[in-house]
Amino acid sequence: MSEPDQKRRLDKWLWFARCAKTRTLAQKLVNGGHVRINTERCVNAAFKIKIGDVLTIGLPRGIRILKVLDLGEKRQSATLAARLYEDLSPPPPPKSDGPRPLPQAVREKGAGRPTKRERRATDRLIKPD
Structure with a gap:
């Protein structure tokens, strides 16, 4: 196949690029819109993507915008998978x-519940003799 005609299934590419832990989770990500x-918006996991496509992915840890640079042949380490895309995501705020945690409450000696x-x-004072 010539270079411009190459295409890859969307769910497979998301798995190759390590956007999803498993291919099934990648399919659920796509099918969930x-x-x-x-x-x-793409709701078909079998949709074919090509080099140059820009993917906007809503992940639990935030939105990622990825430009496809390579389609990949197999799932590889995270450093090699990062070569499949260019990350166009804005930096995190x-x-x-x-809100900060409230300071620990401090009681004055003798205030609050008795020891x-x-x-x-107190019982000795109240107790009738």
Whole structure:
């Protein structure tokens, strides 16, 4: 096959590029409507993609925008899989100064629930002789 005519199944490429852990999860990702090809929503895992297509993938950890650079022949390590695409995703937003955990509550001595020793002393005062 000549270079421009080469195509690969979408679910298989997502698995090769390590966007999904298994091919079945890649199919569910596509069939669930979480993948767009060149801004068009794709719900068919067997859709054929080609070099130059731009995929927008909604993953649980965020949205990724990937440009297909190579179709790949098999699933490889993450560093080799990164050569299959160019990541066009915007950088993650900086960590905001959002809600912080509240400081630990501090009680004054003697405030709150009495200790066992204090309760016994109170019982001695109240107890009729």
